[in-house]
Amino acid sequence: xxxxxxxxxxxxxxxxxxxxxxIGELVVERSGVLxxxxxxxxxxxxxxxxxxxxxxxxxYLGAVFALLSGMGMALLFGFLTLHLVAxxxxxxxxxxxxxxxxxxxxxxxxxGQPGIRLTGIDIPVLxxxxxxxRLLFGQDVLVYLSLILVxxxxxxxxxxxxxxxxxxxxxxxxxxxxxxxxxxxxxxLAVLFGGACAGLAGGYLSLVYTPQWVEGMTAGRGWIALALxxxxxxxxxxxxxxxxxFGAVGILQFHAQAHGVGIPSQFLSALxxxxxxxxxVIISRNRILTRVNTPACLGRPFVPDR
Amino acid sequence: MRLELEKxxxxxxxxxxxxxxxAITLTLVTGAVLFAALGQNPAVALYMFFVDxxxxxWSLQELVVKATPLILIGVxxxxxxxxxxxxxxxxxxxxxxxxxxxMLPILLPGFESFLTLPLMLxxxxxxxxLWGGIPAILKVRFGTNEIxxxxxxxxxxxxxxxxxxxxxxxxxxxFNFPESRVFSEAAxxxxxxxxRMHVGAIFAVIAVIALAVVLMKTLKGFEIRVLGQAPRAGxxxxxxxxxxxxxxxxxxxGLAGLAGxxxxxGSVNQLTPVISPGYGFTAIIVAFLGRLNPIGIFFSGFLxxxxxxxxxxxxxxxxxxxxxxxxxxxxxxFYVLACDTLILYRIRFARPGVTAKGA
Numbered sequence: 001x002x003x004x005x006x007x008x009x010x011x012x013x014x015x016x017x018x019x020x021x022x023i024g025e026l027v028v029e030r031s032g033v034l035x036x037x038x039x040x041x042x043x044x045x046x047x048x049x050x051x052x053x054x055x056x057x058x059x060y061l062g063a064v065f066a067l068l069s070g071m072g073m074a075l076l077f078g079f080l081t082l083h084l085v086a087x088x089x090x091x092x093x094x095x096x097x098x099x100x101x102x103x104x105x106x107x108x109x110x111x112g113q114p115g116i117r118l119t120g121i122d123i124p125v126l127x128x129x130x131x132x133x134r135l136l137f138g139q140d141v142l143v144y145l146s147l148i149l150v151x152x153x154x155x156x157x158x159x160x161x162x163x164x165x166x167x168x169x170x171x172x173x174x175x176x177x178x179x180x181x182x183x184x185x186x187x188x189l190a191v192l193f194g195g196a197c198a199g200l201a202g203g204y205l206s207l208v209y210t211p212q213w214v215e216g217m218t219a220g221r222g223w224i225a226l227a228l229x230x231x232x233x234x235x236x237x238x239x240x241x242x243x244x245x246f247g248a249v250g251i252l253q254f255h256a257q258a259h260g261v262g263i264p265s266q267f268l269s270a271l272x273x274x275x276x277x278x279x280x281v282i283i284s285r286n287r288i289l290t291r292v293n294t295p296a297c298l299g300r301p302f303v304p305d306r
Numbered sequence: 307m308r309l310e311l312e313k314x315x316x317x318x319x320x321x322x323x324x325x326x327x328x329a330i331t332l333t334l335v336t337g338a339v340l341f342a343a344l345g346q347n348p349a350v351a352l353y354m355f356f357v358d359x360x361x362x363x364w365s366l367q368e369l370v371v372k373a374t375p376l377i378l379i380g381v382x383x384x385x386x387x388x389x390x391x392x393x394x395x396x397x398x399x400x401x402x403x404x405x406x407x408x409m410l411p412i413l414l415p416g417f418e419s420f421l422t423l424p425l426m427l428x429x430x431x432x433x434x435x436l437w438g439g440i441p442a443i444l445k446v447r448f449g450t451n452e453i454x455x456x457x458x459x460x461x462x463x464x465x466x467x468x469x470x471x472x473x474x475x476x477x478x479x480x481f482n483f484p485e486s487r488v489f490s491e492a493a494x495x496x497x498x499x500x501x502r503m504h505v506g507a508i509f510a511v512i513a514v515i516a517l518a519v520v521l522m523k524t525l526k527g528f529e530i531r532v533l534g535q536a537p538r539a540g541x542x543x544x545x546x547x548x549x550x551x552x553x554x555x556x557x558x559x560g561l562a563g564l565a566g567x568x569x570x571x572g573s574v575n576q577l578t579p580v581i582s583p584g585y586g587f588t589a590i591i592v593a594f595l596g597r598l599n600p601i602g603i604f605f606s607g608f609l610x611x612x613x614x615x616x617x618x619x620x621x622x623x624x625x626x627x628x629x630x631x632x633x634x635x636x637x638x639x640f641y642v643l644a645c646d647t648l649i650l651y652r653i654r655f656a657r658p659g660v661t662a663k664g665a
Contacts, residue, residue, distance in 0.1 A: 036453065076640070080640065080643055080644055083309055083311075084311070084643075084644050084647040085311065085647060085651070086643040086644060086646065086647060087643065089392055089453065090387075090590075090594060090639070090643055091640075091643050093394060093590055093639070094591075094636060094639040094640045094643060095636075095640075097587060097590075097591070097632065097635060097636040097639060098633065098636025098637060098639070098640060099636070100632060100636070101629060101630075101631070101632025101633040101634075101635065101636045102633055102636070104627075104629035104632060105627050105629040105630060105632075105633055108627050108629060219461075220457075220458070220461050223454060223457050223458065226454060227451075227454045227458075230451060230454070264469050264473060266465040266466070266468050266469035266472075267465070267469065269465055270461065270462050270465045270466075273458040273459075273461045273462050274458075274462065276454065276458050277444075277450075277454075277455050277458050277459075280444075280450045280451060280454060280455060281444055281448050281450050284444075284448045284449045284450040284451070285448045285449075287449055290449070303311055303313070303651075
């Protein structure tokens with residue numbers, strides 16, 4: 001396996017958790033809800049994914065655990081912001097703080113334990129093709145799932161009636177309500193979808209990226225996923241591009257460290273965070289671009305009047 | 307059964323006072339259930355967590371030491387949140403303040419005069435303001451989301467601290483431990499009484515009083531509130547949203563920086579790779595539990611400080627993980643936010659299909 005090929009493979013593993021979390025949050029924000037708790041849902045997904053795999057012996061069931069736990073966290077968020085119209089920014093922060101605490105407590109027993117890796121699939125003949133074999137046909141299921149999700153979300157949002165309703169709710173909840181759409185129900189479903197994706201993204205970290213449990217192992221990836229949605233101006237395909245770009249930045253610093261480039265490792269580790277700020281600035285400089293694409297009701301609570 | 311909200315004619319003053327109390331009660335009840343699930347006697351565990359630390363003089367002092375940064379940061383954040391500015395990177399501003407203030411005793415250890423401490427404090431405040439100023443300027447100049455940029459700067463500041471204490475600022479006589487040199491007497495905040503409490507506590511009290519006066523008695527306080535609750539009305543009144551963003555970030559950043567240098571100079575006395583158990587994030591909870599009111603924040607700061615001490619005590623005596631502290635803190639914020647709904651709304655349960663009349 002060539003060096004270039006191995007770098008590409010690691011970029012895919014670094015990009016997938018970002019992609020999963022960001023595509024979920026994109027749907028949430030398209031429905032007009034800002035859930036800043038991605039980091040919290042992700043870290044709970046990571047620890048529950050690990051725990052699930054340990055308990056059942058199957059990394060696939062672990063991934064299911066991760067997905068469900070992300071949804072559970074999202075349900076909490078939904079109840080507060082949709083039912084009790086609590087401030088979305090503050091509730092999202094609460095979700096992150098609670099998630100970091102819960103995961104630390106649950107995960108204490110798992111520190112230092114070897115994990116169970118969710119391995120790549122192996123298609124006879126195809127996976128053995130030179131150059132592209134491993135790259136295209138030897139990934140794990142979650143990588144393919146993340147790509148299918150991008151296509152699916154893109155199709156549903158812009159080509160189906162359901163997508164039209166989601167966007168209508170996000171852009172003008174009062175009108176959507178007047179047309180008989182249940183704003184709260186649509187938003188609940190979107191928030192739960194976002195939670196499932198974030199949970200799965202966390203599971204990816206503890207089952208594939210580094211199959212073990214380390215406290216705080218999401219290391220800000222949930223926040224980077226949030227930034228990716230802004231960077232992508234709420235477009236699924238651009239989220240895909242952004243996630244792979246950031247996956248590449250993450251891997252770049254990793255390889256630079258391994259090859260002993262004369263830069264302190266802390267500076268290289270800071271690269272993804274600096275890059276996040278940089279792309280946010282670049283994208284927000286174009287105010288028209290962001291204003292046109294931002295869901296108009298993003299972060300605004302909805303209380304149906306009777 | 308369906309849950310419905312009914313808007314109150316006006317804010318309920320009773321609920322404004324009661325909601326934090328209800329939230330704390332709910333957190334304690336949940337805590338009891340949690341401890342029972344962990345196989346502990348809930349009554350004993352809660353006692354260890356929330357009462358035992360209040361029974362010894364040394365732990366009361368420790369309580370003040372921990373409440374100091376929480377209150378300093380919390381009152382600054384209150385100004386941000388009241389004006390609808392979202393600074394969630396106080397942890398980074400805390401670290402930046404600690405770094406900037408520590409430059410003097412680490413790089414110029416020979417400089418010992420009555421000026422050392424005041425200079426360190428000023429530099430600490432400036433460091434926090436600088437770190438808080440970055441997201442504010444990006445927001446004002448380019449419209450960049452301040453939540454995400456201020457948070458990214460937390461990670462960057464922590465890596466910067468890590469690099470400094472392992473690299474250029476490592477104590478030359480420290481046997482290669484990742485620690486800076488220990489601060490000299492002249493660079494140490496004096497203790498209050500005889501123990502761990504230091505002068506930082508007085509800064510916190512001053513900040514509480516000053517901001518209480520500003521928020522309740524001055525035009526600036528009015529401006530903060532108006533821009534937060536009714537930005538359009540604020541614009542008509544001639545208040546500038548951009549100036550408010552800068553003001554809120556510089557103020558909260560400066561206070562977080564002061565908290566950082568006070569903690570390092572008064573309590574830790576040197577730089578280590580980790581200088582805060584998440585004070586900057588916990589202060590967000592402090593601000594909300596205190597209802598964004600400086601006096602309220604004074605009390606909630608002590609409660610959250612107690613949760614840190616309780617976690618340590620419960621770990622030592624009962625073997626409960628000290629991670630429960632953060633679970634408690636997260637739960638508390640959840641309940642606070644949920645209970646705040648009661649101030650503006652009445653909650654009623656309706657049967658499906660039946661609509662509430664006369665709402």
